[in-house]
Amino acid sequence: MAEDAALASIESIEGDAAPAEAKASAIVPAATPAAATPAAAKAEPEAAPTGSDPIADIAAGGAVTAETDGAGGKAMPETPPRDEILSALKPLNSKVAACAPGIHGLVMTNIVFDGKTGAVVDAEVKKSPAKFEGQHQQCIKALLKERVTVSPFQKAQMSVTFPFTI
Numbered sequence: 001m002a003e004d005a006a007l008a009s010i011e012s013i014e015g016d017a018a019p020a021e022a023k024a025s026a027i028v029p030a031a032t033p034a035a036a037t038p039a040a041a042k043a044e045p046e047a048a049p050t051g052s053d054p055i056a057d058i059a060a061g062g063a064v065t066a067e068t069d070g071a072g073g074k075a076m077p078e079t080p081p082r083d084e085i086l087s088a089l090k091p092l093n094s095k096v097a098a099c100a101p102g103i104h105g106l107v108m109t110n111i112v113f114d115g116k117t118g119a120v121v122d123a124e125v126k127k128s129p130a131k132f133e134g135q136h137q138q139c140i141k142a143l144l145k146e147r148v149t150v151s152p153f154q155k156a157q158m159s160v161t162f163p164f165t166i
């Protein structure tokens with residue numbers, strides 16, 4: 001089913017898409033060989049983690065803390081969970097269909113969320129049935145901006161592609 005394939009492609013986190021393991025291995029300092037000079041290690045005390053530079057803190061043996069939501073101190077995810085995005089968008093299918101009465105088909109949308117608020121900051125119709133015009137697109141954009149919000153997240157913005165069947 002085309003909709004299932006498109007749902008599987010809630011692709012789209014813009015930005016660095018490297019796997020977490022690759023990112024983690026890129027910032028882990030190399031192990032010090034056992035034959036390193038112990039006198040040099042004793043002469044210079046290790047720098048204490050400051051929290052201002054995560055890579056330097058890891059190198060100094062400190063832990064990097066995740067950003068928090070500010071309210072309860074709960075760590076914010078880098079992006080909202082896929083299930084949360086689907087839960088926010090799926091119920092709007094009939095309202096999106098109401099934006100284009102008499103037109104039927106698949107409407108592929110690109111939706112941009114703001115990380116600080118979780119609100120939709122932009123939405124664009126990427127693919128639509130014939131006779132789908134500007135006023136239909138504006139209706140969908142306004143609907144998504146008014147009705148869709150996800151939990152705040154760490155990235156500045158995130159973009160998803162979502163199919164609506166009208």
